[in-house]
Amino acid sequence: MSSLEVRGRLVMDGSVVTGRIRIEDEWISGVDLDDDPAGPRPARTDDGGEGALPLIAPGLVDIHVHGWGGHAAMGSTDDLDGMARSLLRRGVTSFLPTAVTAPLGDLRAFADRVRVWIPRSARDGAGPLGFNLEGPFLAPERKGAHNPDHLARPGDTAWAEIEPLVDGLRLITIAPELDGALELIRRLAGLGVRVSLGHSATEIATAHAGYDAGATATTHLFNAMSGVVHRHPGLAVAALTRDDAYVELIADREHVDPALWPIVRRMKPRDRLILISDALALAGTGDGRMSLGGLEVEVRGTRCTLPDGTLAGSVIAIDTAVRNMVAEGMDLVDAVAAASRNPLAMLGIEDRGRLAEGQRADLVELDGDLEVRGVMRSGAWLGS
Numbered sequence: 001m002s003s004l005e006v007r008g009r010l011v012m013d014g015s016v017v018t019g020r021i022r023i024e025d026e027w028i029s030g031v032d033l034d035d036d037p038a039g040p041r042p043a044r045t046d047d048g049g050e051g052a053l054p055l056i057a058p059g060l061v062d063i064h065v066h067g068w069g070g071h072a073a074m075g076s077t078d079d080l081d082g083m084a085r086s087l088l089r090r091g092v093t094s095f096l097p098t099a100v101t102a103p104l105g106d107l108r109a110f111a112d113r114v115r116v117w118i119p120r121s122a123r124d125g126a127g128p129l130g131f132n133l134e135g136p137f138l139a140p141e142r143k144g145a146h147n148p149d150h151l152a153r154p155g156d157t158a159w160a161e162i163e164p165l166v167d168g169l170r171l172i173t174i175a176p177e178l179d180g181a182l183e184l185i186r187r188l189a190g191l192g193v194r195v196s197l198g199h200s201a202t203e204i205a206t207a208h209a210g211y212d213a214g215a216t217a218t219t220h221l222f223n224a225m226s227g228v229v230h231r232h233p234g235l236a237v238a239a240l241t242r243d244d245a246y247v248e249l250i251a252d253r254e255h256v257d258p259a260l261w262p263i264v265r266r267m268k269p270r271d272r273l274i275l276i277s278d279a280l281a282l283a284g285t286g287d288g289r290m291s292l293g294g295l296e297v298e299v300r301g302t303r304c305t306l307p308d309g310t311l312a313g314s315v316i317a318i319d320t321a322v323r324n325m326v327a328e329g330m331d332l333v334d335a336v337a338a339a340s341r342n343p344l345a346m347l348g349i350e351d352r353g354r355l356a357e358g359q360r361a362d363l364v365e366l367d368g369d370l371e372v373r374g375v376m377r378s379g380a381w382l383g384s
């Protein structure tokens, strides 16, 4: 048995408290908080002594990510390892490789590849939790950067075509207004798959019907969906006003103007916000071009676009999203939860995401600027 201790300013469920985490093998065996008569410290004060201690947060989680570091989720198993390694270096300890819309046969091949890869995935990479399908059941009017040739309608798709995708499928985006969508949402939710409403042009009643049928989440709030229009409320209004609905947010400052972020913060319960990267394989590689599901995309700086200017996905990692949210006034504790505990809770995964006894020892060490300085996965520091 190996054991070690990590001391720092610990990002706990409701506050940041100085203390130490005891780790035995892959698990947190205990957390000892310092007596602190002054109560929880503000997250980012620099008070000399204790301020010099690093922040220790739960490992970050990205449930919607199409690739990173030059490696595509829909590529080979070597690409999956490359993506996982790139993500871990950015503090992501768990993730869902996420497919874009493709022919169902290609999606089945993707699912098979991920299933075979998961038990063999690299120990020095982020841990896969299953996979995510963004498509093919998306509304053509809100297809975003998804290839329209491969969009499908649930009502036209036999269950025998979909059933082979279910094993390992943790999350799928469905537009609730499509023919047969509500029935498919009910069926998948009954099998334990989480359904996220998105890429949708729906009016609000059908959005509510989608959540009522069993959808729990909302794919990249505001992007590729009917929005907040005062006489034509759409999916975004249902997502914002239902306390039970989780919402994903791409906090890269490009997909949703930060002027809107306080609307999300004030409307959603703090445990219902999920930060995602929606990153493409080009993320982390600088400016360039690539093919995404048969469509050409180009990266310049922080923008990744189709030739017509449509945003195609992001080039950030989740740590950037946390920094951006905090810079725009979000409490650090809430921003970290949105990038760790909340997505895990949405997926029903309880063995990680908190600094507490019995949790998997997945940690990220952050400096005063919230830059990633160290990453521990399953009790082992990256690089040790």
Ligand SMILES: [Zn+2]
Residues within 6 Å of the ligand: 064, 066, 098, 134, 278, 313
């Ligand atoms: Zn996406």
